[in-house]
Amino acid sequence: MRQVWDFHGGIHPKENKTQSSQSAIAPAGIPPQLVLPLQQHIGQPAEPIVQVGDRVLKGQMIAEAHGPVSVAIHAPSSGVVSAMEIRPVPHPSGMSDQCIIIDTDGKDEWCELSPCEDYAALTPNEILTRIRQSGIAGMGGAGFPTEIKLHPPRHDKVNTLILNGAECEPYITADDRLMRERAEEIVLGLEIMAYILRPGECVIGIEDNKPEAIAALREAAKETQIEIVVIPTKYPSGGEKQLIKILTGKEVPNGHIPADIGVMCQNVATAAAVYRAIRYGEPLISRVTTLTGDCIAQKGNQQVLIGTPIEWLLEQNGYLAQKGSRLVMGGPMMGFTLDAINVPVVKTTNCLLAASYKELPPPQPAQACIRCGMCSEVCPAELLPQQLYWFSRGQEFEKAEHHNLFDCIECGACSYVCPSSIPLVQYYRYAKGEIRQIQADQEKSNQARERFEFRQERIEREKEEKEAKRKARAEAAAKAQAAKKEAAANKAPEPVASNDKAAAIQAALQRTEAKKQAKEAPQKATGDTQAVTLESLQKKLISAEDKYSKMQAAWQDAQVNNPERAEKLASAVTSSKDNVEKIKQQITELGGDNTAAVPAGPSIEELKSNLEKATGKLQLMLDTLEDAKQNHPDRVEKLERAVEKNRTRVSLAEAALRDADNPQKQTESTESEG
């Protein structure tokens, strides 16, 4: 006998299962129209492979799995594809989605199937492909593609394969009836899964409030190694993590999946669907759904075709709509209300609860939390729900996260026991949504920042490369000059130090300059320096230096953007440099100070203050942007554009400052040399 563990908390709500568990599963019939949403599972929606107007047969694939996490969709009955359009789908938000609509012809004509007598003749991979092709997704509620789940990541070895027959939610009896009536299919489905996974043990967990199902499963599993474990009835023992704790005593570590501790959980209905898919080749086109609640005349479980409009299904079973009644898809603890009945049954629809006003009265107005702690007593995740409530309500999301908000499984036990009728789960959903939004925004702004930093880096790198090139050219020029001096005697052909065209030109220019200097030198010696006064020379020097620095900047710019112009500018730069040198020399000869008295153009100080202003403004704008991100999302885009503009302004100002700074430094270095 296996040891059964307990999990923290849990509640015992009124079960309300007998209303629907007394009669056998009945076929629901073929509705005139079937509405098949392309996404009934977690992952990517299926891709339609039929056209409007096509005749389809029962079981024929009409949409194929698209992407790694996806399953196919099949025609639940024969008929004609009448439309492919957006229709309301069952979803807590009441949203609409792409659906394939089939007008049924009532013939219910099967397409050709490929049954397999002995699954052992297939390889595990072939079976997995068949499961994927059969459109099977977890039928317990989440709808995760079964084939993916049967492929544990990182090749984790599954030691314990668990079938979840707990069905702990009140009202729902779909799994109960299935286990009673089709225990063999479930056991055989489990064997197929075990064939794929080769686990150490197979366990079916089932709550002790289903004695008939327990007996049926025990009977079916008599000849097998499968262990039927009866667990105490307590909500939410059917939660995956809770059931694993009950059956193995192990907890799924935070941030991990059950496969990481060698456990896998599958729903009993999924196992039955796997069996039918492999043995008979039947894809998932119908499921057992519980119809219950005081607003339904004929309560019970029915084999419902996927895509059956709920409106039709309710009509068939005597729907007595009342004022204030609620229609819940799923159970009363975790199901969601449908605000319209024109949605279809999907692969995860295990229950339709049409509750009267009396059965599920509207929630009382919430009173103040008195921190009675009943919520934390029942929390199966061992959280502090009342603290999470305060943090969620006070929008202290960091604290909420620190108190493990994301480990909440939204089972609703806390709200159920709350004496102040506080809709706690609703607060947690809100907080989770807000935190996810904040994380998404953070991610977005991180990307933007990275982009910006990368751009800055790129600009910086380009500048450095430019600088390196310039140095290389200067060296090449120096070398060339030296080489030329050597070659001057034997009139060797002009050496070109580098392939770089600009460098070659530079070298050529240097040569001409050298020639000029050679010519000018004697002239200077005899030139009438007396005619020029010191003052005028200094003025000249200022303007010459200014001109030189401007030209140099223009030249550097042109080198990048306009090589042709650069060539022209190069000579101009040299001559302007010569000019500066010349004037300096003259001044020195006259015994004056050859420093430029005042820097021409905008002064460094001015440029600096410009830069400061621009940076300040940018900072201000960034602050506004941050603020806007939180409070005025509509303004964010505009502001971002403005910030970008301002960034350019700042970098321009920086460049200007650098440009202004550089010539000065050069002048200084010239000074120290002179």
Next chain:
Amino acid sequence: MALMRITSPHAHGPRKTANLMRVVVITTLPGLFALTWFFGWGNLINVIWCALIAIASEALVLLIRKRPLGFYLGDYSALVTGVLLGLALPPLAPWWVSLVAVTFAIIIAKHLYGGMGYNPFNPAMVGFALVLISFPVAMTTNWATPVALLENPMGFLDTLSVIFGFGAQTVDAFTMATPLDVYKHEIAYSTALDVVQNPVFGNFVAHGWEWVNIGFLAGGLFLLYKGVFTWHTPVSMLAALAVMALAFGWDADQTTPPLLHLFAGATMLGAFFIATDPVTAAVSPQGKLIYGAGIGILTYIIRVYGSYPDAIAFSVLLMNFAAPLIDLYTQPRTYGYAKAKRGGKESE
């Protein structure tokens, strides 16, 4: 067709805050009965008077705050505060002492902090501490003498007129110090055997008081059985008080003995009706243990070394201060985590 859209869970348990408050009031009745039986009509009159003031002050504040009267009065929280104060105050305390205590409790300690659920301090104990500090004479000289020790006990109307100050009744003849007070002062120059000769100690622990405490204990156990609160706070408080009394007061000739600590004064009322006020207490089981133990230890220290004969109010208020911090360091270990988180920072 449009149906109601309501988020899960759709089912709701039967528990209601108003019911919890009501059951708390009802379970004080054994204790109240014992008080009335042994000490006369004083406490009953006090309880009714305090309850009336509490509801009136609550209504007044709700009117000022423009809140729906019926909805908030219907949670009975004001009634609980009033009843607890009525039980805690000296039976013959004049009417204005109760008035000050209750109005302060409801208006200042509760509503100025935001109303029910938002008050960091137990309102009843804030009111009690206020009048204890402000009117020490009225709060120490108005403890009724056990009825059995009086030749001619006061009737209901006499008590009423004493409390409300009609006529020229003097209360001195009908009051005496409480057992805790007597023991604390007389043991300094006497032996245990001599001290307990004082008729206030009766035959068992303390005349009348033992039954009052047993009454509150019974009511508290019923609440525990009903799951209104968990065992952690009262058990740890009583255990801590008992351990302190055993460790430091084993010699009855030196200080108050353990049984007197447990069954005299407001010990059981404090353990089951005051310390268990969830709004101002620690939250997690572990936190409740620390919180309760803190109250027990402080109660012993103040009773023995402080200048007040009883100490439940101060101990509870001091631990109210500590509750948020205790909460921060006693978070439970969440499913799937190797260990519990501690403090506000992310643990490694």
